[in-house]
Amino acid sequence: MERLLQSPITLALLLSNVGVSLYAFTDPSLIRELSFRPHRTRENREYYRFLTAGFVHGSGAHLFVNMITLYFFGPWLETFLGAGAFLVLYFGAELAAHALTFAVHRDDPDYAAVGASGAISGVLFGFCLYRPLAMLGVMFIIPMPALLFAVLYVVVSLYAIQGREPGTRGGIAHEAHLGGALTGILLTALLDYPRAVTSFLREMQGLLG
Known part of the structure; x- marks a missing residue:
């Protein structure tokens, strides 16, 4: 908790995500207004959705998984990068995640997505760039090196995107995860080069010895 208090950006992101999401749970219309809807974004120029969708979540479990991941990795990465660079990484990953989602689903009037998964993926993969061999507890149970997790994450996301049946909606937003993850690696490398x-x-x- 002390390290979190010393990481003001991470703390602010946690509080804003939790606050907006919990309020939205009591008012479903807010989720509809803030969610990322590629078709509406294009047709009505509702570009604000590229950012607002990252602050509402579909369920308590969805919110918990994203925020516990941010809690574990955000302070560490914010300390290394600094507050300003960490903000660029977080929102850069979110924008890239939604940009990829937009490219895939812009013609689907029924598609909608919520959650900070793209941004959180960017944070997680930024951490992996520094500590590729750190052991992660996948699903809080399975021990796995960060680098192996990163590779599997990308492979599964690509497979899921290609294997999705036409017209399928809901489920995991693999495009957002993939876009956020790859952008997280790129931005971290650029922001803290070399x-x-x-x-x-x-x-x-x-x-390798």
Whole structure:
């Protein structure tokens, strides 16, 4: 908790996500107004949805998983990058996540997505660039190196996107996860060059002996 208090951006993002989402749970119309709807965004120029969708969630479980991930990895990454760069990473990943979702679903009038998953993916993968061999508790149970998790994450997302049946709606927003993850790696490398890249190469060199 002390480290969280020393990471004001992470704390502010946690509080805003929880506050807006909990309020939206009591008013479903707010979720409809803030969610990311590619077709409406294009037709009505509702570009605000690229940002607002990241602050509402579909369920308490959805909110919990995203916020517990931000709680574990956000303060660490904010300390390394600094507050300003961390903000760029977080919202850059969110915008990229929704941009990929927009590209895939812009012609689907019924598609809608909510949640901070794209931004959180960017934070998680930014962490992986520094600590690729750190052991993560996937689903809080399965131990797995961060790098292996990152590779599997991308592969599963790509497979799910390609294998989705036409007209399928709902479920996991794989496009958002993939777009946020890849942008998280790129932005972290650019924002903290060459330290982030050097850190990754050093850890991999140690693995290979």
